[in-house]
Amino acid sequence: MKISPRATKKEIVTAFRTREILAAARTVLAGRSPEAMTMDEIAAAAGVAKGTLYLYFQSKDDLIEALLTQVGENILRDAASSLQAPGTPADKLIRLVSVLLGYLNRERLLFPIYAREVIRGAGQSRAGFWQRHLEMEERFVSLLTGLFTEGIEAGQFIPANPRLLTFLLRGLIRATGYYQKVEGQADAAQEALPVILTLLSSGLIRQKQSPTEEAAL
Amino acid sequence: MKISPRATKKEIVTAFRTREILAAARTVLAGRSPEAMTMDEIAAAAGVAKGTLYLYFQSKDDLIEALLTQVGENILRDAASSLQAPGTPADKLIRLVSVLLGYLNRERLLFPIYAREVIRGAGQSRAGFWQRHLEMEERFVSLLTGLFTEGIEAGQFIPANPRLLTFLLRGLIRATGYYQKVEGQADAAQEALPVILTLLSSGLIRQKQSPTEEAAL
Amino acid sequence: MKISPRATKKEIVTAFRTREILAAARTVLAGRSPEAMTMDEIAAAAGVAKGTLYLYFQSKDDLIEALLTQVGENILRDAASSLQAPGTPADKLIRLVSVLLGYLNRERLLFPIYAREVIRGAGQSRAGFWQRHLEMEERFVSLLTGLFTEGIEAGQFIPANPRLLTFLLRGLIRATGYYQKVEGQADAAQEALPVILTLLSSGLIRQKQSPTEEAAL
Amino acid sequence: MKISPRATKKEIVTAFRTREILAAARTVLAGRSPEAMTMDEIAAAAGVAKGTLYLYFQSKDDLIEALLTQVGENILRDAASSLQAPGTPADKLIRLVSVLLGYLNRERLLFPIYAREVIRGAGQSRAGFWQRHLEMEERFVSLLTGLFTEGIEAGQFIPANPRLLTFLLRGLIRATGYYQKVEGQADAAQEALPVILTLLSSGLIRQKQSPTEEAAL
DNA sequence: GATGAATGAGCCTTCATTCAT
DNA sequence: CATGAATGAAGGCTCATTCAT
Numbered sequence: 044m045k046i047s048p049r050a051t052k053k054e055i056v057t058a059f060r061t062r063e064i065l066a067a068a069r070t071v072l073a074g075r076s077p078e079a080m081t082m083d084e085i086a087a088a089a090g091v092a093k094g095t096l097y098l099y100f101q102s103k104d105d106l107i108e109a110l111l112t113q114v115g116e117n118i119l120r121d122a123a124s125s126l127q128a129p130g131t132p133a134d135k136l137i138r139l140v141s142v143l144l145g146y147l148n149r150e151r152l153l154f155p156i157y158a159r160e161v162i163r164g165a166g167q168s169r170a171g172f173w174q175r176h177l178e179m180e181e182r183f184v185s186l187l188t189g190l191f192t193e194g195i196e197a198g199q200f201i202p203a204n205p206r207l208l209t210f211l212l213r214g215l216i217r218a219t220g221y222y223q224k225v226e227g228q229a230d231a232a233q234e235a236l237p238v239i240l241t242l243l244s245s246g247l248i249r250q251k252q253s254p255t256e257e258a259a260l
Numbered sequence: 261m262k263i264s265p266r267a268t269k270k271e272i273v274t275a276f277r278t279r280e281i282l283a284a285a286r287t288v289l290a291g292r293s294p295e296a297m298t299m300d301e302i303a304a305a306a307g308v309a310k311g312t313l314y315l316y317f318q319s320k321d322d323l324i325e326a327l328l329t330q331v332g333e334n335i336l337r338d339a340a341s342s343l344q345a346p347g348t349p350a351d352k353l354i355r356l357v358s359v360l361l362g363y364l365n366r367e368r369l370l371f372p373i374y375a376r377e378v379i380r381g382a383g384q385s386r387a388g389f390w391q392r393h394l395e396m397e398e399r400f401v402s403l404l405t406g407l408f409t410e411g412i413e414a415g416q417f418i419p420a421n422p423r424l425l426t427f428l429l430r431g432l433i434r435a436t437g438y439y440q441k442v443e444g445q446a447d448a449a450q451e452a453l454p455v456i457l458t459l460l461s462s463g464l465i466r467q468k469q470s471p472t473e474e475a476a477l
Numbered sequence: 478m479k480i481s482p483r484a485t486k487k488e489i490v491t492a493f494r495t496r497e498i499l500a501a502a503r504t505v506l507a508g509r510s511p512e513a514m515t516m517d518e519i520a521a522a523a524g525v526a527k528g529t530l531y532l533y534f535q536s537k538d539d540l541i542e543a544l545l546t547q548v549g550e551n552i553l554r555d556a557a558s559s560l561q562a563p564g565t566p567a568d569k570l571i572r573l574v575s576v577l578l579g580y581l582n583r584e585r586l587l588f589p590i591y592a593r594e595v596i597r598g599a600g601q602s603r604a605g606f607w608q609r610h611l612e613m614e615e616r617f618v619s620l621l622t623g624l625f626t627e628g629i630e631a632g633q634f635i636p637a638n639p640r641l642l643t644f645l646l647r648g649l650i651r652a653t654g655y656y657q658k659v660e661g662q663a664d665a666a667q668e669a670l671p672v673i674l675t676l677l678s679s680g681l682i683r684q685k686q687s688p689t690e691e692a693a694l
Numbered sequence: 695m696k697i698s699p700r701a702t703k704k705e706i707v708t709a710f711r712t713r714e715i716l717a718a719a720r721t722v723l724a725g726r727s728p729e730a731m732t733m734d735e736i737a738a739a740a741g742v743a744k745g746t747l748y749l750y751f752q753s754k755d756d757l758i759e760a761l762l763t764q765v766g767e768n769i770l771r772d773a774a775s776s777l778q779a780p781g782t783p784a785d786k787l788i789r790l791v792s793v794l795l796g797y798l799n800r801e802r803l804l805f806p807i808y809a810r811e812v813i814r815g816a817g818q819s820r821a822g823f824w825q826r827h828l829e830m831e832e833r834f835v836s837l838l839t840g841l842f843t844e845g846i847e848a849g850q851f852i853p854a855n856p857r858l859l860t861f862l863l864r865g866l867i868r869a870t871g872y873y874q875k876v877e878g879q880a881d882a883a884q885e886a887l888p889v890i891l892t893l894l895s896s897g898l899i900r901q902k903q904s905p906t907e908e909a910a911l
Numbered sequence: 912g913a914t915g916a917a918t919g920a921g922c923c924t925t926c927a928t929t930c931a932t
Numbered sequence: 933c934a935t936g937a938a939t940g941a942a943g944g945c946t947c948a949t950t951c952a953t
Contacts, residue, residue, distance in 0.1 A: 056916095060916095076293060076295060078293060078295040078296065079295060081942080081943065081944085082943075082944060082945085083942090083943080083944095091917075091918085092917060092918045092919055093918085093919070093944090093945085094917070094918055094919065094920095094945085094946080094947080095916080095917055095918070097944095097945070097946080098916065098917075102944080102945080103943095103944065103945090133465050136465070194465075199465060200465060201455075201458055201459075201462075201463075201465075203455045203458075204451065204455070206439070206443060207436075207439055207448075207451060207452060207455055208455070210435045210436070210438055210439035210442075210443075211432055211435045211436070211439075211452070211455070211456070211459065212435075213435060213438075214431040214432050214433075214434055214435020214436070214438070215428055215431050215432065215435075216431075217431055217434070217435070218427045218428045218429075218430060218431020218432075218434075219424075219427070219428070219431070221427055221430075221431070222423070222424055222427040222428075225397075225427075226423065226427075231424075234421065234424060235424060235428070238418075238420045238421070238424060238425070238428070239428070241418055241420075241463075242418075242428065242459065242460075242463060243459075243463050243465050244463045244465050245418075245462060245463040246418075246458075246459060246460050246461045246462040246463040248350050248353070248411075248416060248417060248418075248460055248461050298925085298926060298927085299926075299927060299928085300926075300927095303936095308934080308935090309934060309935040309936055310927090310928090310935080310936065311928090311929080311930085311934070311935055311936060311937095312933085312934055312935070312936095314927095314928070314929080315933075315934075319927080319928080320926095320927060320928090490937095494937095510727060510729060512727060512729040512730065513729060515921085515922065515923085516922080516923065516924085517921090517922085517923095525938075525939090526938060526939045526940055527923090527924090527939085527940070528924085528925080528926085528938070528939055528940065528941095529937080529938055529939070531923095531924070531925080532937065532938075536923080536924080537922095537923065537924090567899050570898075570899070628899075633899060634898055634899060635889075635892055635893075635896075635897075635898055637889045637892075638885065638889070640873070640877065641870075641873055641882075641885060641886060641889060642889070642898070644869045644870070644872055644873040644876075644877075645866055645869045645870070645873075645886070645889070645890070645893065646869075647869060647872075648865040648866050648867075648868055648869020648870070648872070649862055649865050649866065649869075650865075651865055651868070651869070652861045652862045652863075652864060652865020652866075652868075653858075653861070653862070653865070655861055655864075655865070656857070656858055656861035656862075659831075659861075660857065660861075665858075668855065668858060669858060669862070672852075672854045672855070672858055672859070672862065673862070675852055675854070675897075676852075676862065676893065676894075676897060676898075677893075677897050677898045677899050678897045678898075678899050679852075679896060679897040680852075680892075680893060680894050680895045680896040680897040681787075681851055681852055681859070681893075681894045681895075682784050682787070682845075682850060682851060682852075682894050682895050732946085732947060732948085733947075733948060733949085734947075734948095737915095742913080742914090743913060743914040743915055744914085744915065744948090744949090745913070745914055745915060745916095745949090745950080745951085746912085746913055746914070746915095748948095748949070748950080749912070749913075753948080753949080754947095754948060754949090
C-alpha cells in the first residue's frame with residue numbers, strides 16, 4: 044500500500060497544507076467577492092506568512108481558481124454519478140435535484156461565490172483564468188442537457204430547449220441557496236426539495252382539477 | 261407646483277447631473293465587477309472631473325448603491341403596478357413574470373451585477389451600505405409574497421411557504437438572465453417566457469395522462 | 478511669443494515637476510544601480526508622495542529611461558555640434574575630447590550609471606526598454622565612427638577599425654570619469670585632457686627621438 | 695606538509711564546495727546584474743539546497759564579493775608575474791596589455807560585472823563589502839603605477855601622473871571588453887591588441903612626417 | 912552538515928479620496 | 933461649483949535569510 048513512503052510523505056504534507064490554505068481562504072471568501080479578499084487575510088486565517096501562500100499557489104488568481112475548482116469538481120462528480128444510476132429520466136431528475144440541494148449545506152459559503160464567478164464568464168482580462176472554468180461549466184451543463192434531451196425524447200419532459208431547462212433548473216437550486224442565506228434558514232434544502240419537486244411535477248398553479256370541478260364553476 | 265424656483269432649479273441641475281453620472285457609470289460597469297470599476301473611468305465616461313463625482317456622491321460605494329437602487333426602484337415600481345391591475349392571482353403571476361423578464365433586456369448589463377450585489381447580502385463591512393438595499397429587497401419580496409399568499413389562500417397556487425416561492429420565482433428569472441448572458445442569446449426572455457409559464461402551470465414532468473389518452477398512444 | 482498661455486502654463490508646471498523628479502532621482506541614483514534605487518527614495522528626495530511619481534512616469538523603468546535619455550541626448554547634441562564646426566579631423570577630435578571630458582563634471586553622478594546601463598545592453602527582459610537606448614547609443618557611435626573614417630581617409634589617423642577606435646576613445650573618457658570618482662579629484666578632466674591629447678598625438682611610449690640621441694646611448 | 699590532516703580534509707572539502715558554488719554563481723551571473731541574480735538560481739545551478747549556500751557564505755553580498763575577488767586575484771597574480779619578468783618598462787607594458795586583454799576572453803561573462811561593481815566604488819551602504827575590494831583595487835593600481843613611475847623615470851614614458859595613466863590604460867582594456875560585448879566580436883582582444891599598442895607607441899594622430907617623407911607624397 | 916519550507920520586510924503599483932486653485 | 937494634481941494606504945508579489953528536521 045505504501046509506495047515510496049518518503050516521497051509520499053512530502054507530498055502528503057504539501058497536499059495537506061494546500062487544503063489547509065484553501066480551507067482558510069474559504070472562510071475569508073465567505074460572503075465577499077474574490078477581489079475583496081486579500082492575501083494577507085488568507086495568510087492570517089491560515090496561520091501562515093504571506094509568502095507561504097506563494098509556495099502553494101502561483102498567484103491569487105491561482106488560489107481562487109483552485110478554490111472554485113475544488114467545489115466545482117465535487118459537484119460535477121456527484122451529479123454525474125447520480126445520473127448514472129438506473130431509472131427513468133424523471134427519477135434521475137429527482138435524484139439530481141436532491142444531490143444539488145445537498146451542496147447548499149456543505150458548500151453554503153462558497154455557493155454564491157461560485158455562481159457569481161461563473162456568471163461573470165469570460166471577463167475580458169485573465170484569459171487563461173476562465174478557460175478551465177468554462178470547460179467545467181460546460182461539462183456540468185452538458186450533463187444536465189443530456190438528461191433533459193433524454194427525457195424529452197422519451198416524452199417524459201415537456202418539449203423545450205434542453206439548455207434553457209438546464210439553466211432554469213440551476214436557477215431553482217441557486218434560489219434555494221439564496222433563500223437559505225438571506226432568510227437564515229438552517230436547512231433550506233429540506234424545505235425546498237418537496238416544493239421544487241412539486242413544481243417540476245405539476246407546476247405551481249393548480250389546474251382545474253377535474254371535469255366535475257370544472258362543471259361546478 | 262413650483263415652490264422656491266431658485267432652489268428647485270439647483271435641485272434640478274443636481275438631479276440631472278446625478279443621473280448623468282449614473283448613466284456613465286452604467287456603461288462603465290457593463291460586464292465588470294464594481295470593484296474593477298474605477299472612479300477615473302466613471303468620470304471620463306461622464307465627461308466630468310474626478311473630483312466632481314464627490315460633489316454628487318459621498319463615495320464610490322455610494323455611487324454603486326445609487327446605481328443599484330435606480331435599477332431596483334424601477335423593477336419594484338413596475339412589479340407593483342403589474343400586480344395592481346385586476347385579475348386572478350394566476351393572471352397576475354403571469355403578468356409579473358412577463359414584466360420581470362422584460363427587464364432582462366432593458367437592464368441586461370446591470371442585471372448580473374445587481375443580482376450579485378444583492379446576493380452578497382449581509383457583507384460584514386459597510387454597514388450602512390446594505391441597509392437601504394435590504395429594505396428595497398424586502399419590499400420586493402413582500403410584493404411577491406403577498407401575491408403568493410393571496411393565490412394560496414384562493415386555492416390557485418400550491419400550498420407552500422410564500423417566501424420560498426418568491427425566491428424560487430426569482431431564481432427562474434435570474435436563470436434566464438444568465439442563460440441570456442452565457443449563451444449569448446439576443447432575447448432569451450422571449451424564448452423563456454412560454455417555458456416558464458408551462459413550468460408554473462403544469463410542471464416540467466409530464467404526468468401520466470388520463471387512461472383515455474394513454475390508450476390513444 | 479506666448480501662445481495659448483493657459484495650456485502652456487500647465488505644460489510648464491508638468492515639465493518643471495518632471496525635471497524636479499528627475500533631478501531628485503539623479504541624486505538618489507548617484508553611486509547606486511538603478512535596481513537598488515527605490516521609488517520611495519525618489520519620492521522622498523523629490524519631496525512628493527510616491528503616487529505622484531506615477532503621474533509623471535508610467536513606471537520605474539520609464540523614469541530610469543528618462544533619466545538616461547536626458548543625459549544621453551545632451552551629450553549627443555553637444556558632441557554633434559562640436560563635430561560640425563570646421564577643422565581637420567584632428568582638430569575635431571581634440572574638440573570632441575574636450576566636450577566629452579566636460580561632461581565628467583556636469584554629469585559626474587550619472588556618468589558611471591549611464592555607462593553601466595548602456596553596457597548591459599540588450600538584457601533579455603524589458604525589451605522595449607533598451608530599444609531607444611540602443612538607438613541613441615548607435616547614433617553616438619556613428620558620430621564618432623564618421624569622424625574616424627574621415628580622419629583615416631585623410632591619412633590623419635592611423636588605419637584601424639573606426640568602431641574599435643570609437644570604443645577605445647570612449648574608454649579613455651570613461652577612465653577619466655572613474656579616476657575622478659575613485660581618486661576624489663575635483664576636476665580630473667582638466668588634468669586628463671593634456672595627457673589624453675598627448676596620448677592621441679604621439680603615444681605614451683616615447684620613441685627613440687633622434688639619431689643623435691640614439692647614438693648617445 | 696600535511697599538518698593535522700583531519701582539519702585539512704574538512705578544509706579541502708569546504709574549499710571545494712566554495713569553489714563549486716562560485717562556479718555556479720558565475721554562470722548564473724552571466725549577462726545579468728548581481729541584484730537580478732537570486733540565491734535560488736545559484737543553489738539550483740550548484741545543485742545544492744538554498745540553505746547550503748549560507749554554510750559557505752554569510753550572505754549574498756559575501757558571495758558576490760568572493761566571486762569578484764576570485765576574478766580580481768587571478769588578474770592581479772598574472773599581472774604581477776608579467777611585470778616581474780625582465781625587460782624595459784615598455785616591454786613590460788606591452789606584455790601587461792597582452793595579459794589583461796587575455797582576460798577579456800577568459801572572463802568574458804564576469805568582466806562587465808567586475809568593472810561595474812568596482813566602479814560603484816564607495817557605495818554608502820555595506821561598509822565591509824568594499825573594504826577588501828578597494829584593497830585589491832589598490833594593489834592593482836599600485837602595480838601599474840609602479841610600472842609607469844619606473845618608465846617615466848627611465849624617460850621611456852611621457853611624464854604624467856602615473857595613477858592617471860593607470861586609469862587610462864584600464865580604460866582602454868575595458869573599452870575593448872565593451873567592444874567585444876556590444877559588437878558581438880568573438881575575439882576582440884586579438885583585433886584590439888595591435889591598435890592599442892600602436893596607440894601607446896605613437897598615438898592615434900599621425901604627426902606630420904619629416905619633410906623628406908612629406909615631399910615623397 | 913545539508914535541507915528546503917517558512918518567514919516577513921520591502922518593492923512596485925493602483926486608486927479612492929482630498930483640497931488648493 | 934468644478935477641477936485634477938497630489939496623496940498615501942493598501943495590495944500582490946519577491947526573495948534574502950532562518951531554522952527545525
